Amino acid sequence: MGRFAVMSLTSTAAERIKSILAASDAAAHGIRVGIKKGGCAGMEYTVDLADQPGQNEDVIERDGAKVFVAPEAVLFLLGTEMDYEETVLRSGFVFRNPNQTSACGCGESVELKQADLAAMAAAQQA
Numbered sequence: 181m182g183r184f185a186v187m188s189l190t191s192t193a194a195e196r197i198k199s200i201l202a203a204s205d206a207a208a209h210g211i212r213v214g215i216k217k218g219g220c221a222g223m224e225y226t227v228d229l230a231d232q233p234g235q236n237e238d239v240i241e242r243d244g245a246k247v248f249v250a251p252e253a254v255l256f257l258l259g260t261e262m263d264y265e266e267t268v269l270r271s272g273f274v275f276r277n278p279n280q281t282s283a284c285g286c287g288e289s290v291e292l293k294q295a296d297l298a299a300m301a302a303a304q305q306a
Contacts, residue, residue: 187260194245196264210246215253
């Protein structure tokens with residue numbers, strides 16, 4: 181059995197990534213997802229254009245769209261589903277993250293805990 185994927189993409193997110201890349205002047209091959217300290221809840225997701233995967237980065241691919249995951253973000257993003265949503269008030273990528281313990285009211289920052297690898301491995305064995 182190979183490594184399990186860090187994250188999954190919805191088809192909506194994959195389509196949005198492809199349209200962003202198509203509209204970009206940069207020679208980007210995908211987007212990079214990471215986390216940084218910031219915001220009122222402690223951490224924020226970062227989404228940037230990426231021309232190629234960095235060293236030790238995980239690559240998630242769906243329908244030809246690629247997402248590179250920064251190594252320092254992996255433990256915080258395990259099991260996350262990345263989607264794209266458009267509402268009356270906002271549009272953007274949405275992260276459904278089982279490691280999120282809370283979020284601030286504006287939804288821009290989140291509190292994350294590291295994934296429990298032992299529990300995940302045990303669940304896969306079951």
